[in-house]
Amino acid sequence: xxxxxxxxxxxxxxxxxxxxxxxxxxxxxxxxxxxxxxxxxxxxxxxxxxxxxxxxxxxxxxxxxxxxxxxxxxxxxxxxxxxxxxxxxxxxxxxxxxxxxxxxxxxxxxxxxxxxxxxxxxxxxxxxxxxxxxxxxxxxxxxxxxxxxxxxxxxxxxxxxxxxxxxxxxxxxxxxxxxxxxxxxxxxxxxxxxxxxxxxxxxxxx
Amino acid sequence: xxxxxxxxxxxxxxxxxxxxxxxxxxxxxxxxxxxxxxxxxxxxxxxxxxxxxxxxxxxxxxxxxxxxxxxxxxxxxxxxxxxxxxxxxxxxxxxxxxxxxxxxxxxxxxxxxxxxxxxxxxxxxxxxxxxxxxxxxxxxxxxxxxxxxxxxxxxxxxxxxxxxxxxxxxxxxxxxxxxxxxxxxxxxxxxxxxxxxxxxxxxxxxxxxxxxxxxx
Numbered sequence: 106x107x108x109x110x111x112x113x114x115x116x117x118x119x120x121x122x123x124x125x126x127x128x129x130x131x132x133x134x135x136x137x138x139x140x141x142x143x144x145x146x147x148x149x150x151x152x153x154x155x156x157x158x159x160x161x162x163x164x165x166x167x168x169x170x171x172x173x174x175x176x177x178x179x180x181x182x183x184x185x186x187x188x189x190x191x192x193x194x195x196x197x198x199x200x201x202x203x204x205x206x207x208x209x210x211x212x213x214x215x216x217x218x219x220x221x222x223x224x225x226x227x228x229x230x231x232x233x234x235x236x237x238x239x240x241x242x243x244x245x246x247x248x249x250x251x252x253x254x255x256x257x258x259x260x261x262x263x264x265x266x267x268x269x270x271x272x273x274x275x276x277x278x279x280x281x282x283x284x285x286x287x288x289x290x291x292x293x294x295x296x297x298x299x300x301x302x303x304x305x306x307x308x309x310x311x
Numbered sequence: 312x313x314x315x316x317x318x319x320x321x322x323x324x325x326x327x328x329x330x331x332x333x334x335x336x337x338x339x340x341x342x343x344x345x346x347x348x349x350x351x352x353x354x355x356x357x358x359x360x361x362x363x364x365x366x367x368x369x370x371x372x373x374x375x376x377x378x379x380x381x382x383x384x385x386x387x388x389x390x391x392x393x394x395x396x397x398x399x400x401x402x403x404x405x406x407x408x409x410x411x412x413x414x415x416x417x418x419x420x421x422x423x424x425x426x427x428x429x430x431x432x433x434x435x436x437x438x439x440x441x442x443x444x445x446x447x448x449x450x451x452x453x454x455x456x457x458x459x460x461x462x463x464x465x466x467x468x469x470x471x472x473x474x475x476x477x478x479x480x481x482x483x484x485x486x487x488x489x490x491x492x493x494x495x496x497x498x499x500x501x502x503x504x505x506x507x508x509x510x511x512x513x514x515x516x517x518x519x520x521x522x523x524x525x526x527x
């Protein structure tokens with residue numbers, strides 16, 4: 106399996122020994138050894154159905170496949186990187202926050218409910234599942250917040266990056282006459298997580 | 312010549328003394344202490360040097376700091392890397408990414424894809440990658456800018472490093488840099504991986520790469 110390692114907080118190094126890793130197209134900044142880059146298959150390797158789903162949902166995912174022997178360095182726009190290991194788990198992540206993932210992991214588009222409507226992120230999100238490591242981008246250092254059945258978590262949809270575990274999402278609105286006349290606090294829409302798992306948020310609002 | 316102090320990742324403090332002037336990107340001074348004056352300069356390497364710069368489009372306006380005191384430099388909140396050069400060593404850096412350096416260093420314009428000859432030059436121009444660099448040589452320090460910080464990758468014979476031209480910051484040592492274009496039918500039909508043009512760096516030295524593909 107490809108080995109992921111951070112170099113500083115903004116660069117991720119991936120060692121390959123004949124395997125491949127999928128990454129955001131164009132995110133390679135340097136490499137050593139013999140590596141070839143190829144646009145990941147139609148729909149990022151999700152097949153024709155996956156590709157149509159992405160087109161239809163607007164959760165576009167522009168991935169390339171890097172194969173060979175050596176080390177590849179990935180970075181994107183000087184944003185911080187978080188490595189999330191998955192062990193037969195599923196990670197929900199915004200497609201715009203995905204930097205690189207083990208090629209053994211499966212990506213898919215799922216319906217997330219009403220969350221996206223306010224955040225302008227669409228009603229769909231990308232899920233990554235299987236065994237391997239995912240490198241997630243966050244604007245500023247990300248923090249992970251634990252969610253337990255007795256401690257539900259509410260986050261700003263614009264600061265939400267990814268979530269993992271047995272979580273259910275719901276949408277919280279706090280729209281009052283203040284928001285209606287433009288005097289709202291700016292926090293009218295929030296995202297609530299119940300269950301148990303981890304939510305990753307970034308210190309910036311998209 | 313040591314003496315460059317990094318105040319934080321984005322600000323550098325540089326000592327200036329008579330006989331130890333500092334050249335910097337015009338407008339990059341943040342603050343200074345002591346008696347320091349700033350005078351605009353045009354890169355004075357004779358007519359041919361000037362011509363080279365104009366042709367190469369490497370015309371970042373510079374200023375010289377004279378007097379005695381301490382000057383603080385920074386630019387656009389970009390991360391800085393201080394590189395100390397020893398006599399006999401040379402550093403090549405894109406002029407856009409050079410913040411300041413000791414005036415004792417000699418600078419000249421170089422073209423990165425020399426090895427590729429005319430074809431390399433054409434390729435560089437076509438790809439829109441500014442591959443003309445400023446070469447600094449001598450005894451002194453230089454400060455380079457990088458979006459998101461730069462990392463130095465060691466290059467040794469037998470360990471070739473390929474770099475994205477947009478992430479390339481500079482390199483030092485005995486290195487040759489080639490522009491390689493792997494343009495296939497995939498690029499032609501718009502299904503390229505986005506990594507068609509690469510810089511292949513080989514020899515002995517260090518190549519600096521930034522954590523972003525943004526030019527400034």
